Amino acid sequence: MNRFSFTRANSVPEAVRAGGGADTRFLAGGTNLIDLMKENVERPSALVDINRVGLAGIEERPGGGLRLGALVSNADTAYDRRVAERYPLLACAILAGASPQLRNAATNGGNLNQRTRCYYFYDTATPCNKRNPGTGCGAIGGVNRIHAILGASPSCIATNPSDMCVALAALNATVRVTGPDGEREIAFADYHRLPGDAPQHDNTLRTGELVTAIDLPDEDFSAHHTYLKLRDRLSYAFALVSVAVALRMEGDRIAEARIALGGVAHKPWRVPAAEQALAGQPASAENFDRAAELLLRGAQGQGHNDFKIGLARRAIRRALRQAAAGTPQSQTDKRIA
Template sequence: MNRFSYTRADDIASALNAHNAPAAAFLAGGTNLVDLIKEGVARPDRLVDIRRLPMKAIEAADNGGMRIGALATNSAVAYDERIQSRYPLLSKALLAGASAQIRNVATVGGNMLQRTRCHYFYDTATPCNKREPGAGCGAMNGVNRIHAILGASEHCIAVHPSDMCVALAALDASVLVTSDSGDRTIAFDEFHRLPGDTPQKDTNLRDDEMILAVDLPAEGFADHHAYVKVRDRASYAFALVAVALGLKLDGDRIDDVRCALGGVAHKPWRNRDAEAALRGKTLTRAAVRDFASAMVSDARGRPCNAFKIELTTRAIVRAFEHASGNKLAASEDDPT
């Protein structure tokens, strides 16, 4: 572990000022950052403790939605009565991730910024373009069962590990950030990045910026939603495939659909063209299977993870079954 200085900030201005240094990092819950420091993956020269900042509130917003402070814990959000009643998809996604002890400490902002759980990223004895640009990708021809089938590049096939972020992507949330230059809002779809030629960059957050809050829109799909997480064991495991789904139904007609996938790409995966094609259609298994196929139309499997393509389509169908209250009529020749 490298040596570093420690500063505790009492207000946002002092936090930004203290962070304005090479290799500085904000410290909140620390559930990911501390692990990265212990493993020698992250080597900050300065830690800026922001836990005292007034960013823990969960409150109504002017747009009819909700604003969640970046320092609100995952448990506080998951068990908030307003979140459970208006945005149950978000609550369920949070409760599907990590242990209760971690949720009690982990923050919303930290959850959004957590790094991949790729084995090669954590093993400093192996090559990793995300950890050391230009070193190569050990997962490309290695053990890549948990890795990406969508949006990958020749430089990186890691996946984003968050459950919460998959739900936020499906809800069309936005992220409020600040810097010395002022505040700005980033659409959640644009917050995380695909690896491209710069896999070391997980987000479009600038180095001088700090997350203040997450804003939820008024529509929370409280009546028809599902979070389906497929994992190797029933608890405390990252998703092989996750599906966050929100539906608006008029009888059997699909008026609106939002679907985000986790465990399959470097960021929560949306296919807005596939969503648009499904709107207005009757809720049938055939229509949903076509939608699921469209969601993975660009998928590329590797020897260890090609199974995730079919697994993803089946998980999407399962999510529609849950979200529709089992209204999805099964056809005799469909094994899903």
């Protein structure tokens, strides 16, 4: 671990002033950043502790919906009564991730910004364009079982590891940030980015910007939702494929559909055409197959992860059946319903 300066901020403006350096990192729960520093993947020159800046609350929004403070722990978010009752998809996705100990420490803002778990990204002895731009991508032609099948580029085939973010994408959340140029809002679909030729940039944050909150819109998908996560073991493992589904049903027909995939791309994966194809249609196997085909159009394996395409197709169908029936996947009894 390299030497660094340490500052403890007591307000958001103070944190923003201290966090303006290109090699400065904000520190909250530290569940990802500290690991990366130990491995010399992240080598910040300065850390700014933001745990005292007052972003640890969940509030009702004046126009409806909820505002999740960036420093609320993942556990407190999942178990908040308002989140569990009104946004159960989000609660389920959070409880599908990590372990109880990590969820107690990890924060909402940190979850948004956690970095890929690509083997080559973590191994400083191997080439990685995300860690060291211009060195190549060791996963292309290497061991790539956990890697992307959608949205990848010749520069990077890493995936976003978050469960929480998949649900937030399906819920059309908004990320609130504050930086040297003031406050701004970022639609969740625009927050994370695909790798393109600059995979070192995971998101669209500007230098010195701090996530302050996540806004959830005033929408009710509580009756018909599911978060289905497929992984190598039933706990403490990242998704090979995950599916977040939120439906609004009118009888046996789908009035509105939201679908987001995790474990398959550099960001939570949504395809508006797939959701639009379900609108007004019966909740049938044929329509679920059509949605799956649209979501996976252009999917390409890298050898070891070819199986993900078929796995994702089956997972989408199963998740849509669960949500339409109002029988969401349990995060305690993980046998697939």
